[in-house]
Amino acid sequence: MEEARLHALLRLAYLELPPRRLLSLLQHFENPEDIFRASRQDLLRVDGMNEATAARILNASDLTSHQRQRWQNASARLLTWLDDGYPPALREIEDFPPLLFVRGSLQERDRFAVAIVGTRRPTQYGRTTAERLARELSRYGLTIVSGGARGIDTAAHTGALRAGGRTIAVLGSGIDVAYPAESAALFNRIATQGAVLSEYAPGTAPDAWRFPARNRLVSALSLGVLVVEAPNDSGALITATHALEQGKPVFAVPGNIDTGHSAGCHRLIKDGATLVDSVEDIVRGLGIAPEPPPERAVEMPALTPTQQQILRALSLTPTHVDVLADELKLPVAQLNAELLILEMHNLARRQPGNTYVRVP
Secondary structure (H helix, E strand, C coil), X not given: CCHHHHHHHHHHHHHCCCHHHHHHHHHHCCCHHHHCCCCHHHHHCCCCCCHHHHHHHHCCCCCCXXXXXXXXXXXXXXXXXXXXXXXXXXXXXXCCCCEEEEEECCCHHHHCEEEEEECXXXXXXXXXXXXHHHHHHHHCCXXXXXXXXXXXXXXXXXXXXXXXXXXXXXCCCCCCCCCCHHHHHHHHHHHHHEEEEECCCCCCCXXXXXXXXXXXXXXXXXXXXXXXXXXXXXXXXXXXXXXXXXXXXXXXXXXXXXXXXXXXXXXXXHCCCEECCCHHHHHHHHCCCCCCCCCCCCCCCCCCHHHHHHHHHCCCCCEEHHHHHXXXXXXXXXXXXXXXXXXXXXXXXXXXXXXXXXCC
C-alpha cells in the first residue's frame, strides 16, 4: 500500500467513525487522501454524513509521532474491505468494519470456523471443556475463533494451539494492546498459528463498550457459535444473539444447575440452541464432516491398581485430597505420592485449594 494512502487510512482509523459512515466516506471519495482535502459541502454530500462528523474530519489533526510509532511497532497489516485478504464472511454483516488490522495470516480454510465463547471466570469444568472441544474441533480441520479474553476464550485458543490447529482472536482493543496483559505471549502464539484481528487503531484502550461491539465480528467469522459456561449476564450471550441475527446456529454446553455458572447456557438451550455433550453434536449441527477424523494412537502409561483407582475417582470437578482419601480409604501421604505420579503422566492436575481434576 502506498504511503499516502496508508497515512490517510490510519488517520481515519484514529477518528473512530461509525463503520457505516466510514464506509460511505471511502466509497464516495476515490482516494482516502481526498477526504481530508474535502470542503464542508463536499463532506455533507456523503450518504449518512452529519455536521458533527464533518467538523471532526475538517478539524482532524495529523498523525502524532506516538501514533506513527505505535503503527510501526505493531507488526500488523491494514486491510480495507476491498482487499483480497479481507475475510469475505465479514462483508456479509450489515455493520462490517471497512478497515481491519491484522497480525498473522488469514487463510481460505478459515471460512470453516467455529466460535467458542463463555465467561471470564470459569470453573475448572468450563475451562477444561472449552479447551477439549476446541482441540477436538481443530482435529476436524475447523478454525477456532474467540475474543482473546480471560477464561473460556483463552481456553479455546489454547486448545486449538495445542492441537496444532488454527485460531483467530478478535480483540476489543488496538491490535498491539494485549488485554489482559498476561495474554501477550498467547496473542504472539496465535499470530504465528492463525491471526489476531482488530477494527481499532494501534494503541486503542480496551474500553468496556468495545467488547460487545467486537462480538459481532466473532460470530460473523464463524459457521456457528458454541457457548461454554456463561451466566445470565455474560457477554457471551451477546455473541450468541449476533449469531442468531446472522442466521448462524448456536450451541451450548450444559452445566451444574445449582451454581448459576451455566444459567445463560441453559437459557439458550431452552430457547432452541443445540445441547452439546460431545464434539459430534457440533459437527453434525454444522453438517460439514459426516465422519470423525482418525484418532491418534495414545499409549497409556502403565499404572498400578491404586493409581487406576484414583484416576477413576477423579473427574472434571475439583475434588479435595481429604475427600479423595476418605473415599478411597487411603492415607493422605500415600495419596499425595500417587497423585504426583499421575501429574507426571499428565493424567491429573492440581488445582487451587489442594484439589485435583482428571485431565481428559
